[in-house]
Amino acid sequence: MAIPIFAHRVLLLLLLLYCSSLGASTTHPDLEPLLAFRDSSDAANEKLWDWNSTGVSPCSWSGVSCSRNRVSRLVLEDLDLSGSIQPLTGLTQLRVLSLKHNRLSGPIPDLSNLTALKLLFLSDNGFSGKFPPSVLSLIHLYRLDLSHNNLSGEVPPTLNHLTHLLTLRLDGNRFSGPITGLVLPTLQEFNVSGNRLQGEIPKSLSAFPESAFSQNTGLCGSPLQSCNGIVGDPSEGPGSNGEVASPLMPGAGPSIVSSSPSSIPGSTNPALSGNPHRRARMKPVALIAIIVGDAIVLAVISLLLYCYFWRNYMGKIGGEGQKGSKLMESEKIVYSSSPYPTQAGYERGRMVFFEGERRFELEDLLRASAEMLGKGGFGTAYKAVLDDGGVVAVKRLKDASVGGKREFEQHMEILGRLRHPNLVNLRAYYFAREEKLLVYDYMANGSLFWLLHGNRGIGRTPLDWTTRLKIAAGAARGLAFIHGSCKSLKLIHGNVKSTNVLIDQLGNARVSDYGLSIFGPPTSAGTRSNGYRAPEAALDHRKLTQKSDVYAFGVVLLELLTGKCPSIVDHGNGAEYSGGVVDLPRWVQSVVREEWTAEVFDLELMRYKDIEEEMVGLLQIAMACTSASPDQRPKMCHVVRMIEEMRGVDVSPCHENVDSVSESPALSEGACGVSQ
Known part of the structure; x- marks a missing residue:
């Protein structure tokens, strides 16, 4: 009997070891460093609230991206994190x-x-x-930005070992000493301003602008002031050693007082200080010969310089192209092929930025790694990660019916001036004959559509009532601002739906894709947003008005209340249909008519107590918005007032702007005019 018992125990031990090894293998290798960083930098768990240890993989956490089940990108900006980053060294x-x-x-x-x-x-x-010496071992580094910290000490010349470096920003620190040893021919962006650096700027860095070296009182040389001394006030006399002191380096007497030979005492230039009678006897023919000779020499020098710089310029373009292709092959996060390329042979346009927006070049977009976010009636949207880590959303208007350049630019100027906490800001646009791009702020938390209808499986987190009501109020304020911002033009959104209500980092609703309906052909108007189109505009987008926006917003409210998607056929709930699609307004009206109002609401809302009155109140607002007659629908400013009153928030009367001028100013009538 001993042998079977022993064998049983060995088998049990092996099973335990297997289970423990299986559990260890399923634990993500980067989980521990990330949780340690969360505990040290966000002790209150307010900013990194979705970083929890219950999940096996952290790849779905905010700011975290993975490649081959390992954390490859960590982008946590503007989160007020504190403490050390020591735990992240384990990634x-x-x-x-x-x-x-x-x-x-x-x-x-x-x-x-x-x-x-x-x-x-x-x-x-x-x-x-000090400057972190370990950075010098990161030989694959392309971009390094340590600006605006409290770093001190010298800038090590061993930075030259980073032969792939494209960006070096050390501005706004307390670095001191020289930078004469820096030779980084691959640099595209460089800034050491606002430090305590001294000495001469090396020729390898002299091509960068003056702003890259400013606020360093000890630096000299191109593009700053020459390191040669400047003649001071003659009344002050020479220094103790008979030399004039340099204003750049006090106490040091330059070996050359001025670059002009005529200012040196005792100059022996025969052309200037020789016998005056000799100069007077110079023949006109000789003078003309000297002038012609100088002109020829100048022309030859200019030609040589032109050829030299042209060759360098072409070589730089070719080198960057080759280098970009190599980087593209080796690291798609840094450079990747763009889904919106400017095709060869077509007219080249330009990026146009609105006032106060951070600028970047079209090439930055073309190099950025891109991820498709979705395709709508006006084109495809992409998430673009720029080389500096910034993230923007880019909409490619490939399927839109865009008219002439002037019409497009005028309309973009109007949309670009709309600034409101509940709008997704338009930052820039690009126009060429074959390519139109719109650049927006990127909203990392997705859309209302995804929050309501996405991830319906196990582990889903339902959208609670307070959040739904907050989103409804925010979207209403954004739409009301659009409607009231330019009274002379009566701006409309034209494509209101839950996929165009995005959520920012603070959970606020932001309305996107506003004002693009002008580019939509009539044939696609009915199919672009099934279930949201007002009856009077169902067949022709030219009949879109602010009242049709109100109707579409009412459908969004019904979507929030019922949890049903207007764009999905559902034959199991007694809904009425229009073209094979659930007509939410008609279905809700039929249910309420039979006094089964409770059947309307999303089952996920039934778990919350004491919200029945608010749900019925929002339902009444939604039904008023989706009235078949446009004249019976309220204005968006009235909708804002009704929702906010239900939430217990005081708002201004409807005849006034729904937001204070200081918070989000409406456009002036002059700014609205298309004649500008």
């Missing part, structure tokens, strides 16, 4: 690390384990200490 497969605009502090830890790192952005924090 050995990290390629992009951006922690800009936080309150992180202490010395930058040893990053030598991050051998795959290509983009490092730690600007606008409180890091202190």
Whole structure:
């Protein structure tokens, strides 16, 4: 009997070991460093609230992206995080690390384990200490931004070992000493302004603008003031050693007082200080010969310089093209083929930015890694990650019916001036004959449609009533602002639906894709947003009005209340149909008519207590908005007032703007005019 018992125990032990090894293998290797960083930087768990240890993989957490089940990108910007970043040194497969605009502090830890790192952005924090020596071992680094911290000491010339470096920003620190040893021929962006640097600027960096070196009182040389001394006031006399002191380096007497030989005492230039009678006897023929000779020499020098710089320019373009292709092959996060290329042979347009927006070039968009967000009636939207870690949303108007350039630019100027907390801001646009792009702020939390209808499986987090009501109020304010911003033009959204109500980082609703209906052909008007189109505009988008926007918003409210999607056929709930699609307004009216109002509401809302009155109140607003007659629908400012009163929020009367001028000013009538 001993042998079977022994065998049983061995089998049990092997089973336990297998289970433990299986459990260990299912634990994500980067989970522990991320949780340690969360605990040290966000102790209150307010900013990284979705970072929890209950899930096996952190790849779905905000700011985290993975490749081959390892964390490859960590972008946590403007989150007010504090403490040290020491725990992040365990993310050995990290390629992009951006922690800009936080309150992180202490010395930058040893990053030598991050051998795959290509983009490092730690600007606008409180890091202190010397330049991190471990950065010098990151030989694959392309972008390095340590600007606006409290770093000190010298800038090490061993930075030259980073032969792939394209960006080096050290501005706004307390670095001192010289930079004469820096030779980084691959740099595209460079800035050391606002430090305590001294000495001569090396020729390898002299091509960068003056602003890249400003606020360093000890720096000299091109593009700043020459390092040669400047003649001071003659009344002050020479220094103690008989030399004139340099204003750039006090106490040091330059060997050359001025670059002009005529200012040197005792100049012996025979052309200037020789016998005056000799100069007077110079024949006109000789004078003409000298002038002609000088002109020829000048022309030859100019030609040589032109050829030299042209060759360098063409070589730089060719080199960047080859380098870009190599980077594209090796690292798609840094450079990737663009889904919206400017095709060869077509007219080249230009990026137009609105006032106060951060500028970048079209090439930055073309190089950015892109992820398709969705396709709508006016084109396809992409998430673009720029080289500096910034993220924007780009809409390619491929399927839109865009008229002439002037008409397009005028309309974009109007839309670009709309600024409101409940609108997705239009930052820039690009127009060419074969390519039209719109650049918006990127909303990381997706759309209302996804919150309501996405992930209906196990583990779904239902959208609670308070959040639904907050989103309804925010979207209403955004639409009301559009309607009231330019009374002379009576601006409309034209495509209101739950996929165009996006959610920002703070959970606020932001209305997107406004004002684009002008580019929609009549034939596609009925199919572009099934279930949201007002009856009078169902067949022709030219009949779209502010009242048709109100109707579509009413459908969105019904979507919030019922949990039903107007764009999906559903034969199991007694709904009435229009073209095979659930007609939510007609179905809700039929249910309410039979006094089964409770059957209207989403079952996920039934778990909340004491909200019946608010739900019925919002239902009445939605039914008023979806009235068949446009004249019976309320204005959006009235809708805002009714929703906010239900939430207990005081709002201005409807005849006034729904937002204060200081918070979100409406456009002036002059700014609305298309004649500008």
